[in-house]
Amino acid sequence: MxxxxxxxxxxxxxxxxxxxxxxxxxxxxxxxxxxxxxxxxxxxxxxxxxxxxxxxxxLQSSLTIPTINTNTVIYRGSTSGQATVSAQAVAGAPIIKWPTTSGTVPSTATSPILLDAVTGAISCPTCATSTAAASPIVASRALAQTLNLSSFAGLVTAGYTTAGDGGGATFKNVGSAPFRDSQVNSVTISGAGTGCTPGTYYGYSPTGGLGSGLEGIVTIGVGGTMTAFTSTGTGGGGYGVGNVLTFTAPSPAVPGCSVQPSLTVAGVTSPLASFSDAVGNHWQIVPSAGSGDINIRQFGAVQNYVRATGDAGATNDGGPIQACLRFASVGSWFQDAGGYGGGVCVVPSGASLVCNGLTVPAYVTLRGTTRGGSVLKQCDSDNVSSTNFITLGDPQNHHNAFDAILKDLVLFGGGSTPGTAFMVYSNSTQSAYTLDNVAIYSVSRGCIKQV
Known part of the structure; x- marks a missing residue:
């Protein structure tokens, strides 16, 4: 100079x-x-x-400034010095070394990287979240899983980085509490009970633990003890491994027992909507404020069925949709027992391939968003089986499935070989209306059966 x-x-x-x-x-x-x-x-x-x-x-002669190269940045502040930018062998987050510290810059960073002039600490406070500390907005659920979100009580994911990412949802930090959209998939008999009346008892729900909604079939042997418990229905939600459950009123209690049998939760499924962040905090999905709705895409549904490519070119959305339906039933209970219902599982406009059928629990509505726009396509491979496409209520529970409802949907059958099952089936539904604006193209099987 x-x-x-x-x-x-x-x-x-x-x-x-x-x-x-x-x-x-x-x-x-x-x-x-x-x-x-x-x-x-x-x-x-x-x-x-x-x-x-x-x-x-x-400008003919070189200016008298320090020699620099393309990997060096010179900055000035209360801790003036030189920053070195190191080239990476593969694509990823470049490393920046400052005089007193070093760190990586997220490859997803879209906001300024900040350097503390006193400590030399590198940060990007707005790269992943908004400036609203009470309710940050994270670009996707996939990104949220990589972050330490301990300082937040709730967050919103903005959208979907990839199909099935499950974005566009609201979550709350529940610490280490079990997920409400995680179902029981195995139990052990921790107490067989004594003096019980032998028989098979349907639709019995044990109490205790952290969750609700587990229901199943209790088998009492000739010796008056429980020999088996077969989970049916949704598998409940919110239970933790190790929770001890017993059969007491208003479950109801198992008849005749001087000592009621008990179960221990041995395994639960991984949630499809909720997630754990980078340090293990549990982030529980919550229904939309006001409407109380949840969305099948929040549980990983892709909705990529296209008739031109058929089943082979589509993702089976059956699992995510069933998970959505199960979560919509968690917390609801029989109205004549003083509980509440009304969970709604929403199918956005689009077409989903569904294999192995769906079960809509009591007090749950499976609802589309536009007339003719929300389509559920049955797998061709299910056509010749005895699997009903959509079952209203659990056929094994032996009690009424009040208000299990289908609304604003198109149901499209699979295959061309005549099947023995039905597009919509129930042996337990009871409602003022069960199907509301539902178009059914049964193709080669029965349309509706209610017994």
């Missing part, structure tokens, strides 16, 4: 000297874009110098 200023001063002297000698001279009209002067210090006639030539002369 010093050299550049020295050249400028020399030229100014020459220009100043020229102005005195010019008093005794006569000049022609000076062209625009020029100045009168000499290009070097010394004697000689003045001349018209174009600005372009002047600037080129001033």
């Amino acid at each position: 010093f050299f550049r200023l020295a050249r400028g001063a020399a030229f100014a002297v020459a220009l100043f000297a020229a102005s005195f000698s010019a008093v005794a001279q006569t000049y022609p009209t000076v062209p625009s874009g020029t100045v009168i002067g000499r290009t070097a210090v010394g004697t000689g006639p003045a001349q018209a110098i174009p600005f372009s030539t002047l600037i080129a002369l001033m």
Whole structure:
């Protein structure tokens, strides 16, 4: 920088000297874009110098600034120094080394990387979240799983980075509590009970533990003890492994027992909507405020069925949709026992391939969003089986499935070989209306059966 200023001063002297000698001279009209002067210090006639030539002369020599290269950044502050940017062998997060610390810059960063001038700490406070500390917005659920979100009580995922990501949802931090959209998939008999009346008892729900909604079939052997418990229905939600459950009123209690049998939860499924962050906090999905709705895409449904490519080109959305239906039933209970219902599982516009059928629990509505726009397509491979496409209520529980409802949907059958099952089946539904604006194309099986 010093050299550049020295050249400028020399030229100014020459220009100043020229102005005195010019008093005794006569000049022609000076062209625009020029100045009168000499290009070097010394004697000689003045001349018209174009600005372009002047600037080129001033920049002929290198400026006197420190030597740098493309991997170095020089910055100035209360802890001035040099930052080194290290090239990476593979694509990813580049490493920046500051005088007192180092760190990586997220490849997803879209906001400024900040450097603390005192500590040298690197941070990107807005790369992943909004500035609203009470309710951050994270780009996707996949990204949220990689972050330490301990300081937040709730968050919103903004959308879907990939199909099935499960974005566009609201979550709350429940610490280490079990997930409500995680179902019991195995139990052990921890207490067989004594003095129970032998028989098979349907639709019995044990109490206790952290969750609700587990229901199944209790088998009491000739010795008056429980020999088996077969889970049916949704598998409940919110239970933790190790929870001990017993059969007491209003379950109801198992008849005749002097000591009621008990179960221990041995295994639960992984949630499809909720998630754990990078340090193990449990983030529980919650229904939309006001409407109470949940969405099959929040549970991983892709909705990529296209008739031109058929089943082979589509993802089976049966699992995510059933998970959505199960979660919609968690917490609801029989109205005549003083509980509540009304969970709604929403199918956005689009077409989902569904294999192995679906069961809509009591008090749950499976609802589309537009007339003719929300389509469920049965797998062709299910056509010749005895699997009903959609079952309203659990056929094994032996009690009424109040208000299991289908609304604003298109149900499209699979295959072309006549099957023995039905598109919609129930042996337990009871409602003022069960199907509301539902178009059914049964193709080669029965349409509706209610017994």
